[in-house]
Amino acid sequence: MLKKTLFQLHWFFGITAGLVLALMGITGAAVSFQDEILRALNPSVLTVQKRDAGVLPPAELVRKLEATEGQTVAMLFVESESGNAARVFFTPPPGERRGQLRYFDPYTGDYMGDVVGQDVFGFLLQFHRFLVMGDTGRNITGACTLILVFFCLSGLYLRWPRQVASWRAWLTLDWRKKGRAFNWDLHSVVGTWCLLAYLLSALTGLYWSYDWYSQGLTKLLSDAPHNERVRKRGPAPEGAAPVANYDAIWSSIYSNAGPGLNAYNIRMPAVAGQPATVYYLLENSPHDRALNQINLDPATGEVKSHDQYANKSLGSKLLTSVYALHTGSYFGLVGRIILTLSSVLMPLFFITGWLLYLDRRRKKRQVRDARKGLTTNHSDAPAWLIGFASQSGFAEQLAWQTAGQLQAAGLPVKVQPLGSVSQDDLRQSENALFVVSTFGDGEAPDSARGFERSVLGQDLSLKGLNYSVLALGDRQYEHFCGFARRLHFWLTHQGGNALFAPVEVDSGDTSALLHWQQQLGQLTGQAAVSAWPTAQYENWTLSQRTLLNRDSAGSDVYLLGLTSPSPQRWQAGDLVEVLPRNCPWAIEHFLEGLGLAGSDGVLIEGLAQSLNQALATRQLPDNRAHLVGLHAQALVNALVPLGMREYSIASIASDGVLELIVRQERHPDGSLGLASGWLTEHATVGSSISLRLRRNSGFHLPEAPVPLILLGNGTGLAGLRSLLKARIADGQQRNWLLFGERNIQHDFLCQDELQGWLASGDLALLDLAFSRDQEEKIYVQDRLRESADVLRKWLSEGAAIYVCGSLQGMAAGVDQALVDILGREAVDRLIEQGRYRRDVY
Numbered sequence: 001m002l003k004k005t006l007f008q009l010h011w012f013f014g015i016t017a018g019l020v021l022a023l024m025g026i027t028g029a030a031v032s033f034q035d036e037i038l039r040a041l042n043p044s045v046l047t048v049q050k051r052d053a054g055v056l057p058p059a060e061l062v063r064k065l066e067a068t069e070g071q072t073v074a075m076l077f078v079e080s081e082s083g084n085a086a087r088v089f090f091t092p093p094p095g096e097r098r099g100q101l102r103y104f105d106p107y108t109g110d111y112m113g114d115v116v117g118q119d120v121f122g123f124l125l126q127f128h129r130f131l132v133m134g135d136t137g138r139n140i141t142g143a144c145t146l147i148l149v150f151f152c153l154s155g156l157y158l159r160w161p162r163q164v165a166s167w168r169a170w171l172t173l174d175w176r177k178k179g180r181a182f183n184w185d186l187h188s189v190v191g192t193w194c195l196l197a198y199l200l201s202a203l204t205g206l207y208w209s210y211d212w213y214s215q216g217l218t219k220l221l222s223d224a225p226h227n228e229r230v231r232k233r234g235p236a237p238e239g240a241a242p243v244a245n246y247d248a249i250w251s252s253i254y255s256n257a258g259p260g261l262n263a264y265n266i267r268m269p270a271v272a273g274q275p276a277t278v279y280y281l282l283e284n285s286p287h288d289r290a291l292n293q294i295n296l297d298p299a300t301g302e303v304k305s306h307d308q309y310a311n312k313s314l315g316s317k318l319l320t321s322v323y324a325l326h327t328g329s330y331f332g333l334v335g336r337i338i339l340t341l342s343s344v345l346m347p348l349f350f351i352t353g354w355l356l357y358l359d360r361r362r363k364k365r366q367v368r369d370a371r372k373g374l375t376t377n378h379s380d381a382p383a384w385l386i387g388f389a390s391q392s393g394f395a396e397q398l399a400w401q402t403a404g405q406l407q408a409a410g411l412p413v414k415v416q417p418l419g420s421v422s423q424d425d426l427r428q429s430e431n432a433l434f435v436v437s438t439f440g441d442g443e444a445p446d447s448a449r450g451f452e453r454s455v456l457g458q459d460l461s462l463k464g465l466n467y468s469v470l471a472l473g474d475r476q477y478e479h480f481c482g483f484a485r486r487l488h489f490w491l492t493h494q495g496g497n498a499l500f501a502p503v504e505v506d507s508g509d510t511s512a513l514l515h516w517q518q519q520l521g522q523l524t525g526q527a528a529v530s531a532w533p534t535a536q537y538e539n540w541t542l543s544q545r546t547l548l549n550r551d552s553a554g555s556d557v558y559l560l561g562l563t564s565p566s567p568q569r570w571q572a573g574d575l576v577e578v579l580p581r582n583c584p585w586a587i588e589h590f591l592e593g594l595g596l597a598g599s600d601g602v603l604i605e606g607l608a609q610s611l612n613q614a615l616a617t618r619q620l621p622d623n624r625a626h627l628v629g630l631h632a633q634a635l636v637n638a639l640v641p642l643g644m645r646e647y648s649i650a651s652i653a654s655d656g657v658l659e660l661i662v663r664q665e666r667h668p669d670g671s672l673g674l675a676s677g678w679l680t681e682h683a684t685v686g687s688s689i690s691l692r693l694r695r696n697s698g699f700h701l702p703e704a705p706v707p708l709i710l711l712g713n714g715t716g717l718a719g720l721r722s723l724l725k726a727r728i729a730d731g732q733q734r735n736w737l738l739f740g741e742r743n744i745q746h747d748f749l750c751q752d753e754l755q756g757w758l759a760s761g762d763l764a765l766l767d768l769a770f771s772r773d774q775e776e777k778i779y780v781q782d783r784l785r786e787s788a789d790v791l792r793k794w795l796s797e798g799a800a801i802y803v804c805g806s807l808q809g810m811a812a813g814v815d816q817a818l819v820d821i822l823g824r825e826a827v828d829r830l831i832e833q834g835r836y837r838r839d840v841y
Contacts, residue, residue, distance in 0.1 A: 006154045006157060006158060007154075007158060007705070007731065009150070009154065010150075010151065010154045010155065010158065011353070011357065013147045013150065013151065014151070014349070014350070014353040014357075015353060015354060015357050017143070017144045017147045017148075018349065018350035018353055018354070019350055020131070020140060020141065020144045021144050021147070021148055021346055021349075022346050022347035022349075022350040023127070023131075024128055024141060024144065024145075024346070025342075025343040025344065025345070025346025025347065026343070026344065026346065026347065027124045027125075027127045027128035028128050028201075028343045029340045029341075029343035029344045030121070030124050031121060031124050031125050031128060032327050032328070032336060032339065032343070033336070033340065034121045037117070038115060038117055038118065038121065039084070041115075041116050041117050042115050042116055042117070044112075044113070045085065045103060045112045045113045045114070045115055046084060046085045046103060046112070046115065047083060047084065047085065048083055048084070048085050048105045048106070048107060048112070049083070049107070050081070050083050050107070051107045053107070054080070054107075055078055055080055055086075055106040055107055056106060056107065056108070056109055057246075057247070057250050058076060058078070058246040058249060058250045058253075058266060059246035059247045059249075059250060060109065061076065061078070061086075061104075061106065061109050062076065062244075062246050064109030065088055065102075065104060065109060068109075068111065069090060069102070071090040071091060071099070071100070072090060072091040072241065073088055073089075073090060073091070073244075073268065074089050074090055074091045074092070074099055074267070074268050075087075075088065075089040075265065075266065075267045075268065076088050076264075076265070076266045077263070077264075077265045077266075078106045078263065078264055078265075079106070079262065079263040080261060080262055080263060081262065081283075082263070085103040085104060085105060085106070085112050086103070086104055086105070086106040087101060087102070087103055087104075088101070088102050088103075088104060089101055090102070091241070091268075101118070103115060128141075129141060129208065138209060141209060142206065142209030142210055145202050145205045145206050145209055146202075146206070148198055148201075148202040149199065149202045149203065151191075151198070151349075152195055152198050152199045152202070155188070155191050155195070156192075156195060158731065159188045159191075159192070159731075159733075159761065160761060168759060168760075170189075170192050171189065171192060171193065172189065173185055173186065173189045173190075174756075179359075179652070179653065179654020179655065179656065179729070182654075183352045183355050183356055183359075183729075184352075184356060184728070184729050184730070184731055186348070186352055187348075187349060187352040187353065187356065188731075190345060190348060190349075191349060194342040194345060197328075197338055197339055197342035198342060200325060200326075200328075200339070201326060201339065201342070201343070204322050204323075204325045204326035205326055207322050207326075217319065217322075218319060220315070221315035221316055221318055221319040222315070222316050222319055223312055223313050223315075223316040240271060240272045241272065242268055242269050242270075242271065242272045242273075242274065242276070242298050242299070243272065243298065243299045244268060244276070244298045244299070245298065245299055245300065245301060247301075248299075248300055248301025249266065249276065249278070249296065249298060249301050250301075251301055252278075252294065252296050252302070252303050253266075253278055253280060253294065256294055256303065256306055257280050257282065257292070258282075260282045260283045260284060261280060261281075261282065261283075262280075262281045262282055262283045262285065263280065263281045264278060264279070264280040264281075265278065265279040265280070266278050267279075268298060269298065275295040275296060275297060275298070275304050276295070276296055276297075276298040277293065277294070277295055278293070278294040278295075278296065279291040279292070279293055280292050280294070285309070287321065287324050287329055287330050287331075287332065288324060288329050289320065289321045289323050289324035289329065289330070290309045290317075290320070290321065290324075291309060291320060292306075292307065292308050292309050293305075293306070293307045294306050294307075326339075327339060328340070356730075356731075359654075360730070381411075381412055382412070382429070382430050382431075383412040383413055383414040384403075384406055384411055384412065384413045384414070384429075384431045384432065384433065385414055385416075385421070385425060385426075385429040385431070385432040385433070386399050386402055386403050386406075386413055386414065386415045386416075386432070386433050386434075386435065387399075387415075387416060387417070387418040387421045387432065387433075387434050387435070387436075388415070388416075388417060388418060388434075388435045388436065389417070389418040389419070389434075389435075389436040389437060389444060389445045389447060389448035389451070389483070390417075390435075390436075390437055390445055390447065390697070390698055391437050391439045391445040391446065391447075391698055391838070391839075392437070392575060392646075392694070392696045392698055392699070392839070393694075393695050393697035393698050393699075394437065394472060394508065394694070395435045395436060395437045395445075395472055396417075396435075396697055396698075397695065398435050398470060398472075398513070398532075399415055399433075399435040400415060401532045402433055402435060402470070402516075402520065403415045405517065405520050405521075405524070406433075406520065406524060408526070409524035409525065409526040410524075411524060417447055417448075418434070418436060418447070418448045418451045419447045419448050419449070419450050419451050419831075419832055421451060421455070422455070423454075423455055423458065423460055426455070426460060426462055426465060427460065427461070427462065427464075427465075429465060430464060430465065430466060431465075431466045431467070431499075432465060432466070432467045433467065433468055433469075433470070434467065434468070434469045434470070434484075434487060435469075435470045435472075436448065436469065436470070436471060436472065436483060436484045436487060437471075437472040437473065437483075437484075438471070438472065438473045438477075438479070438480070438481050438482050438483040438484060439483070440477070440807045440840070442477070442478070442479025442482025442483065443482070443483060444483040445483070445698070446698075446831050446836065446837065446838055447698065447831065447832075447834075448483070449828060449831055450828055450831065450832050452483070452486075453828070456486065456487065456490050457490075459494070460494045461494065461495055462491065462494040462495045463495035463496075463497075465491070465494075465495075465496045465497065466496070466497045466498075466499050467491055467496050467497070467498060467499065468498060468499040468500050468501075468502065468503075468519070469484050469487060469488045469491075469502040469503070470484075470502070470503050470505065470516050471484030471485065471488075471502050471503065471504045471505065472484070472505050472508075473504065473505070473506065474506065475506045475507075480504070480506070481502075481504050484502065484504070485502070488502050499519075499523060500519045500522075500523075503515055503516045503519065507643050507644065508577075508644070513532065517532065535692040535693060535694070536692065537577075537579055537690045537691060537692045538564065538690070538691065538692060539565075539688040539689070539690055540562040540563060540564050540658065540690075540691055541562065541563050541564075541565075541686065541687070541688060541689075542560065542561075542562055542679075542683055542684070542685055542686065542687055542688075542689050543561045543562060543563045543657065543685070543686075544559075544560065544561035544657075544685065545558050545559075545560055545561075545680065545685055546558060546559045548661070548749045548750065549741075549746050549747045549749065550746065551746050552742065552743070552746040552747050553742060553743065553746070553772070554663075554742050554747065555663050555664045555665070555666055556663070556664045557661060557662070557663045557664075557714070557715060557747075557749060558661070558662050558663075558679070558680045559650070559659060559660075559661055559750075560659065560660045560661075560662055560679055560680070561657045561658070561659050562657065562658045562659075562660070562689055562691070563656075563658070564658070568653065568658070568693065569653050570649060570652075570653050570658075570693050571653075571695070571700055571701075571726075572649075572652055572700070572701055572722040572723045572725065572726035572727075573648075573649075573696050573699035573700045573701065573719060573722060573723060573839070574649050574693060574694065574695055574696045574699075574700075574722075575646050575647065575648055575649065575693075575694045575696045575839075576646070576647050576649055576658065576660070576691045576692065576693055576694065577644040577645070577646055577691060577692050577694050578644060578645050578646075578647060578675060578679065578689065578690070578691045579617070579642065579644050579690040579691065580642055580644075580645055580674050580675035580678040580679070581616040581617065581642075581678050581682070581683070582615060582616050582617075582620060582642075582674070582678075583677065583678065583682035584612070584682075586620060587612055587615045587616060587620070590615065590620045590624070591611075591615075593624070593628070594624065594627060594628060594630075594635070595628075595629075596611060596631075596632055596635065597611070598610060598611050598612035598615075599611070599612070600632040601632070602614050602632050602633045602636045603633065604617075604636070611632045611635075611636070614636045615636070615639070617641055617642055618636065618639035618640065618641060619639060619640045619641070619642055620639070621639075626638075642674070645674075645675035646694070646841075647660045647662065647718070648660075648661075648715075648716070648718040648719035648722070648804060648839060649693075649718065649719070649722050650717070650718035650719070650721045650722055651721070651722055651725060652722055652725045652726050652729065654729060655725070659718075659721075660679070660718060661715045661717060661718040661721070661749065662676055662679050662680055662715065663676065663714060663715045664676050664677065664680050664681070665677075696839065698837060698839070699719060699723075699802065699804075699837055699838075699839040701723060701726060701727065702800050702834070702835075704798070705730070705732050706734075706797075706798040706799055706800055706835075707734035707735070707736070707764075707794050707797055707798065707799035707800075708723065708727060708732070708734065708735050708736070708799065708802065709736045709738075709791070709794055709795075709799050709800070709801045709802070710723060710724065710735065710736065710737045710738070710801075710802045710803075710804075711737075711738045711739075711780050711784065711801070711803045711804075711805075711810075711814050712738075712739055712740075712780070712803065712804040712805040712810070713739065713740040713741065713769075713779075713780055713805040713806060713809075713810040714740075714741060714749075714805055714806065715749075715805070716803075716804040716805025716806065716810070716839075716840070717739060717749050717750065717804070717805075718804070719802075719804035719839050720737065720739075720802065720804050721750065721753075723802060724737065724757065724762075724763070727762075728757065728762040733761050733762050733763075733764060734764055734794075734797075734799075735757075735762065735763050735764055735765075736763075736764055736765040736766075736767075736790075736794065736799075737754070737763055737765070737766050737767070738767045738768075738769070738780050738783050738784060738787075739754075739766075739767075739768055739769070739780065740768070740769035740770070740771065740778075740779055740780040740783075740810065741769075741770055741771075742770060742771060742772045743770055743772050743773055744768070744770045744773055747770065748768070748770075754766060767783045767786075767787060768783070769782060769783045779809070779810065779813060780805075780810055780813070780814060781810070781813035781814045781816070781817040782817075784814060784817045784818075784821070785817050785820070785821065788821045791821060791822075792821070792822075795822070795830075795835075798835075799835070800834070800835040800836070800837070801818070801830065801835060801836045801837070802837050802838075802839075803815075803836075803837070803838040803839070803840060804838070804839045804840065805840060805841075806840065806841065807840040807841060810840075811838060811840040815827070818830075818836070
């Protein structure tokens with residue numbers, strides 16, 4: 001809770017106070033080297049020729065200056081050996097705090113001329129301190145400086161890595177990251193580098209922002225608080241002008257400072273009766289603000305007090321050096337450069353913070369847009385109930401499209417997950433449509449487990465219910481559309497009236513979906529205007545292919561990178577549907593004995609192609625007897641198109657590349673599987689891969705930043721990797737990964753990346769199960785059982801569980817382990833709450 005609160009405050013202050021801090025940083029950096037810049041711009045004005053006779057004494061300088069200008073000197077600053085022009089401020093006009101500034105030659109007393117750029121730096125300083133808004137601006141910059149302290153401390157807490165002693169976790173930037181992930185890395189790593197500089201700038205800057213702070217600091221650090229100079233704001237005091245005896249003043253300065261005097265600054269009081277203040281530096285001063293202070297009577301030169309920097313305590317030295325600490329000159333030229341660079345970098349945090357914020361808003365908007373709301377039902381007619389049970393999000397998508405078609409015909413609708421459909425909902429509904437997928441080998445999707453347990457097995461009287469079922473499945477599984485068929489059977493036996501026969505869809509078959517639309521059109525009396533839009537396959541470029549498990553005893557696993565010619569967007573947890581191709585040698589082998597040449601021309605959907613090109617997209621049966629004698633076009637027409645293959649995306653859109661983790665499938669004869677062989681071997685790097693993105697809302701991240709428990713094995717790491725990347729890019733570090741494979745030496749997929757996340761704290765926990773590394777095989781579910789107490793603790797803190805990998809073995813084992821640890825009811829509650837999600841195959 002604390003971390004979430006700090007994150008929200010860090011984010012809120014960042015997009016509000018961040019702009020002011022960025023401007024303060026830029027102006028502060030410019031003012032830091034003001035003297036050097038002005039001298040570079042005005043060498044003939046601010047640089048003088050040194051003379052062996054030395055600088056003139058104050059009395060002679062003041063007489064010359066006052067005679068020339070006709071004004072009284074209020075402040076005089078002279079450096080003895082630097083070769084820099086001296087500065088003089090004259091007595092200000094009534095009502096003003098500071099008079100005219102002039103530069104002069106301390107060896108002759110001659111004026112040096114006007115300085116180009118002085119007014120610019122004066123404006124920058126006013127902007128840095130007051131935003132050119134007076135006391136109002138001072139309050140704003142003061143508040144923002146306090147917020148900067150909060151940024152430093154909260155940022156440190158939010159990115160605290162697990163391996164706190166690892167300097168790489170703290171200070172290294174991963175240049176391979178892109179988009180949001182890189183922005184987050186840049187924000188946090190550069191912030192760590194600048195942390196101490198910002199704390200120093202903020203804690204010293206507050207000295208000029210708030211009286212309570214400066215007075216408290218004085219009381220805390222000063223050797224004699226009551227003798228320290230108290231800064232007072234307000235109008236200049238009024239009264240008779242003071243009388244100054246500069247010969248006496250100089251005598252006191254020199255006798256107290258000694259021959260090591262390097263520079264002095266005489267400040268006359270505003271009115272008579274007040275002491276003059278002299279600040280001076282010695283040649284051996286540790287920095288340019290190691291000031292010694294003399295308070296004396298300006299008329300007689302009598303010393304009232306003399307505070308020497310060398311004799312002060314450490315606290316009092318720090319108080320005297322507060323400006324030097326603020327600018328970095330306390331640490332010499334290197335310190336000034338470091339403080340200046342950190343100030344220049346201040347806008348970086350404002351910019352990256354806003355980019356992260358806008359990306360966060362975009363994702364939330366995508367979540368809202370994912371469920372395009374239907375118009376409000378103002379009809380008194382009972383609404384059609386549309387229940388969906390989805391594992392990968394496809395059924396949910398079709399349910400909303402179904403609702404849209406009904407509503408376009410003027411029928412009121414109510415769409416809800418099947419898991420939330422109660423017995424009363426069914427009894428009270430007159431018309432219902434069910435869009436349901438089957439998970440695994442005939443199972444209900446995770447989200448519909450509760451419905452199957454509490455509703456499907458009950459005896460209900462549903463004689464008044466008219467219904468139909470759209471069933472989604474894959475004929476590769478023995479129990480094709482098993483759950484949908486059980487639902488239809490149960491509804492029929494409870495007295496429900498089937499509006500039309502269930503429509504079964506094999507792997508997204510478009511003709512079956514069109515048949516469903518036509519049936520809906522007959523029900524409503526309004527035919528569908530067009531087929532429901534589906535994402536078109538696009539040609540992506542296979543840009544990289546990296547073997548992840550060299551010398552493994554198992555099948556080769558590859559990390560594939562694909563790039564699109566146009567910008568693409570997807571969410572962590574989404575899938576791709578890939579259209580595989582037959583390899584050239586398989587086509588050549590198939591054509592043997594058919595009397596056809598691969599160069600023969602055919603038409604596919606009206607487009608001319610060679611027979612070789614057409615056969616690359618068709619299933620090639622082993623038994624070809626029935627195909628002998630067919631001409632090229634008839635052969636193609638007789639063959640079934642290849643079906644698509646689904647893969648979990650292993651990257652996030654901001655990476656700039658769509659990555660897959662694919663294992664080669666080997667048939668008993670040693671040949672490669674169709675899709676895995678095409679992607680990992682037959683398609684050359686640089687060639688085109690036809691694919692389309694598919695939303696998998698059932699495996700998207702929770703909207704709330706809750707802890708995440710991720711479990712997977714083998715290539716199931718792909719889906720978990722995308723979730724982890726999205727979490728890391730969003731600054732969420734409560735991530736626990738349990739991953740399993742064969743051997744740690746050869747099968748630790750993405751090892752460097754995972755261990756890097758663990759070192760940086762982006763992975764809070766990493767538990768590994770390498771089944772073949774010991775006599776007794778150990779699997780992911782075994783590691784979960786070993787960490788039962790940690791699991792309970794994380795779940796009590798609101799954690800969600802995500803499982804990706806093989807259904808048989810790992811996923812089933814994890815499910816049983818959860819039941820054994822938590823109990824069946826607790827697991828079902830997690831499913832109903834959306835806190836237990838699976839993407840398994």
